[in-house]
Amino acid sequence: MRTEPNRNGAKRLQILKSAAAAFRRRGYYGASVEEIARDLQMTKGNLYYYFRDKEDILFACHQYALDILLKMLKRVETGPRGPEERLRRIIVTFIHTMIDELGGTALTMDIQPLSPERLKVIIAKRDRFDQGIRRIVAEGIKTGAFRALDPKLITFAILGSMNWISSWFDPEGDASSVEIAEEFADYLLAGLKNLPSEARRQA
Secondary structure (H helix, E strand, O other): OOOOOOOOOHHHHHHHHHHHHHHHHHHHHHOOHHHHHHHOOOOHHHHHHHOOOHHHHHHHHHHHHHHHHHHHHHHHHHOOOOHHHHHHHHHHHHHHHHHHHOOOOOOOOOOOOOOHHHHHHHHHHHHHHHHHHHHHHHHHHHHOOEOOOOHHHHHHHHHHHHHOHHHHOOOOOOOOHHHHHHHHHHHHHHOOEOOOHHHHHHO
16 A cells, blocks of 8 residues: 655655746746656656656645745734734745745646635635735734825735746846845835835935
8 A cells, every 4th residue: 555645745846846946937837847857857657656646746835835925824823923913924934935835836826727626725724814914014004104195905915026026036136035035025015114204205
């Protein structure tokens, strides 16, 4: 009887990262299981030891990324930091996950190929993450750290700007994930900060 593969093993994670890179280069439908396996010097049969099919890999990519973000969201929401530092942590972790864990693939990559049951799971997790950001923005507005803006629209703007990184990110480029994450955090937070009236006039 075949032993069930380790669902959190190092080889499984390698497959996810290789698949995410292939999805970024060619899209879900353009990337083949053969290509993903070849990049890892595996046979397609060996890859199927860890995943049933390409949809299974796509689902696992979403699960892996969203689980990282939701764990981080829980930590920052229960921690002592104020809303500005919480939001910075979220932005930085999101970009690190996109670049370092998924090779520059947008965390909103294709979900349409997923079965209805899997789609429901992923959408529920994405909604939890979206709502967490909205809560932090709303708290920042309530405490006066952020300007009085619509938390829903601000959350859309933040997530949209970060996911757009996948359209121009070059793994061989000069900017590191650290530089990109910090500069995006500085830029996005600067537009939210509730500066004193005098400071706004001088900006």
